[in-house]
Amino acid sequence: MSAYRPEFEAALRLFARVSEAMHQRDLPRPILVGGAAAELYSTSALTTGDFDLCTPYQAELESELRAFGFVRPSGTGALLKGWIHPQLRLGFEVVADAPMDGSIDNAHIRLVQPIGESALFRVISVEDLIADRMGQYSSGTARDRIDQARLLLQLHPDADLEYLERRVRAESGGDYGVADVQG
Amino acid sequence: MALRTSKAETEAVIDMAELGARIAKRKAELGEPDLPRNSGANRTPSKRALLKAIKDAGGEW
Numbered sequence: 001m002s003a004y005r006p007e008f009e010a011a012l013r014l015f016a017r018v019s020e021a022m023h024q025r026d027l028p029r030p031i032l033v034g035g036a037a038a039e040l041y042s043t044s045a046l047t048t049g050d051f052d053l054c055t056p057y058q059a060e061l062e063s064e065l066r067a068f069g070f071v072r073p074s075g076t077g078a079l080l081k082g083w084i085h086p087q088l089r090l091g092f093e094v095v096a097d098a099p100m101d102g103s104i105d106n107a108h109i110r111l112v113q114p115i116g117e118s119a120l121f122r123v124i125s126v127e128d129l130i131a132d133r134m135g136q137y138s139s140g141t142a143r144d145r146i147d148q149a150r151l152l153l154q155l156h157p158d159a160d161l162e163y164l165e166r167r168v169r170a171e172s173g174g175d176y177g178v179a180d181v182q183g
Numbered sequence: 184m185a186l187r188t189s190k191a192e193t194e195a196v197i198d199m200a201e202l203g204a205r206i207a208k209r210k211a212e213l214g215e216p217d218l219p220r221n222s223g224a225n226r227t228p229s230k231r232a233l234l235k236a237i238k239d240a241g242g243e244w
Contacts, residue, residue, distance in 0.1 A: 007244070012199070043207060047184045047244060049244035050230060082230075084236050086240050089237055089241050089244075091233045091237050093230065111195070112197045112198055112199055113198055115199050115200045142222075144219065148218050151218055155213075157209070
């Protein structure tokens with residue numbers, strides 16, 4: 001029995017197929033970030049149906065999304081940057097060209113094979129995801145994020161602590177490090 | 184992290200099923216903790232519009 005929600009698995013299969021289409025065009029696969037990445041690394045039911053992606057090839061990705069049945073929701077005007085899949089009832093949105101303003105080490109971007117699909121997708125590393133949570137905590141915009149960061153590290157005891165230290169320091173302006181995540 | 188190498192790729196590939204199983208085992212050891220959902224207080228207008236569209240389409244996440 002899978003640890004993930006069936007709808008989450010289905011969404012990532014679709015994301016992998018869209019990613020594969022980009023790969024076949026010799027374009028980089030988009031990178032999954034945000035709450036969906038946190039769900040992947042925790043199995044907790046976090047995402048609310050919106051999947052945040054990063055790619056510098058937004059126009060090309062949107063062309064592929066249309067080919068896979070995604071549409072712009074009607075009546076939302078220029079406000080909406082996202083795309084919705086009416087049958088699967090989920091949305092993809094390009095939130096940036098690169099994760100975390102391009103500060104991550106590209107060698108740490110992971111490649112994942114979803115359950116029941118041969119196509120692959122890319123996702124931010126758990127170390128960068130933890131650093132992102134610590135950055136939000138440090139900024140004061142989301143003080144509860146340290147709890148997410150701590151639990152993610154507990155769930156991944158094999159995390160690269162040297163890289164994590166560097167990334168948490170960078171995202172928190174030097175205020176926090178691995179020891180703060182470990183609690 | 185358990186990795187395998189795809190024939191089509193030169194870098195390691197994470198098997199999502201294995202990843203989920205490993206996390207589930209670790210969660211059991213820790214007493215089944217779950218990450219809380221974000222409050223949503225920092226959502227952009229675009230994100231709020233997308234979530235409304237998903238909900239209007241019948242999405243229940």
